Amino acid sequence: MTAVTSGGVREAIHDALVKAVREIGVDGEIPDLELGRAKVPEHGDYASSAGLKLARGLRQDPKAIASRLADRVRVTDDAARAEAAGGYVNFRLTDDWLRQLVSRITPGYGGRDTGHGERLQVEFASINPTGPLHIGHGRGTILGDSICRLLEFTGHAVQREYYVNSDNTQTRKFGASVFARLHGEEPPEGGYTGDYVTELSEMARHDLPGIEKLPEQEAEPKLRMYALAKMVERIKATVARLGVRYDEWFWENRLWESGLPQKAIERLRAAGYLKEKDGALWFGDPAETEEEDRVVIRTNGQPTYFASDLGYLLSRFEQRGYERVIEVWGA
Numbered sequence: 650m651t652a653v654t655s656g657g658v659r660e661a662i663h664d665a666l667v668k669a670v671r672e673i674g675v676d677g678e679i680p681d682l683e684l685g686r687a688k689v690p691e692h693g694d695y696a697s698s699a700g701l702k703l704a705r706g707l708r709q710d711p712k713a714i715a716s717r718l719a720d721r722v723r724v725t726d727d728a729a730r731a732e733a734a735g736g737y738v739n740f741r742l743t744d745d746w747l748r749q750l751v752s753r754i755t756p757g758y759g760g761r762d763t764g765h766g767e768r769l770q771v772e773f774a775s776i777n778p779t780g781p782l783h784i785g786h787g788r789g790t791i792l793g794d795s796i797c798r799l800l801e802f803t804g805h806a807v808q809r810e811y812y813v814n815s816d817n818t819q820t821r822k823f824g825a826s827v828f829a830r831l832h833g834e835e836p837p838e839g840g841y842t843g844d845y846v847t848e849l850s851e852m853a854r855h856d857l858p859g860i861e862k863l864p865e866q867e868a869e870p871k872l873r874m875y876a877l878a879k880m881v882e883r884i885k886a887t888v889a890r891l892g893v894r895y896d897e898w899f900w901e902n903r904l905w906e907s908g909l910p911q912k913a914i915e916r917l918r919a920a921g922y923l924k925e926k927d928g929a930l931w932f933g934d935p936a937e938t939e940e941e942d943r944v945v946i947r948t949n950g951q952p953t954y955f956a957s958d959l960g961y962l963l964s965r966f967e968q969r970g971y972e973r974v975i976e977v978w979g980a
Contacts, residue, residue: 661725662695662740669721693739700736711736764805771797773977775812778880779823782887793977794893808896815877815901817954824873828865849876901957910960
């Protein structure tokens with residue numbers, strides 16, 4: 650006997666109900682017994698108005714008909730039990746059948762190929778690697794991972810990416826903080842003061858011989874990249890404990906080394922979307938007067954997040970060919 654699956658349980662109940670109808674003496678055409686999902690949980694999982702439907706033909710009380718049917722119904726695999734309620738026959742799925750059903754579920758159960766292999770990227774969390782993750786970062790990390798799982802489940806070709814900020818104001822302050830601790834000094838204003846910064850400075854002293862002898866301008870970029878790499882290792886270990894994985898840890902400095910932000914900036918300049926103002930380079934739509942302009946390059950020559958993001962867009966859509974990108978921002 651073939652086991653009743655979740656998709657076939659309604660048919661199994663219907664077949665058992667029809668058989669019971671024949672057993673109580675109904676010949677010829679059977680009316681629609683209106684078997685469907687019960688409207689309220691108290692009535693079970695499925696319900697049929699069989700007693701009411703058969704009352705005229707049998708010339709019997711609907712309640713009595715429903716009771717006789719409930720006594721005779723035997724659903725394959727004992728998947729459901731019948732009980733009479735007025736002129737209705739209610740069906741409740743049995744615990745044993747539900748347990749067996751769960752044990753037969755295989756990976757991919759319920760999935761649909763709605764994505765048809767669409768290549769898309771989900772970039773999620775991407776917290777500045779300037780310190781350990783805290784509980785507030787968990788939301789974006791778990792949400793992003795959940796989105797990836799759902800998209801993979803529905804047939805999308807998903808790439809999971811963590812964007813590693815490495816060349817912005819905060820990461821430079823992080824590098825300067827490690828440099829300060831390396832020399833037994835307090836971090837600069839707005840810098841990082843956690844014990845892990847001192848720990849990183851001592852690790853750098855061991856792993857980068859002579860780093861303490863270099864001037865700050867030369868030492869900071871080396872210390873920054875070293876400390877960021879160590880923090881990324883710790884972030885990887887933290888998210889792994891949550892069962893979260895990434896396909897790519899994409900470092901910001903790769904963009905500038907490849908020239909993509911510069912390329913994006915030149916495109917915008919040629920299209921008239923960039924302008925010099927107050928010694929800085931600004932982005933703005935010439936036709937839009939209400940939208941606030943965005944700084945691309947600061948007066949000190951340092952690029953903003955926005956400048957890197959311009960190159961990142963080229964990397965994702967033009968260079969790597971993703972059809973769509975979903976960004977889930979961390980706290």
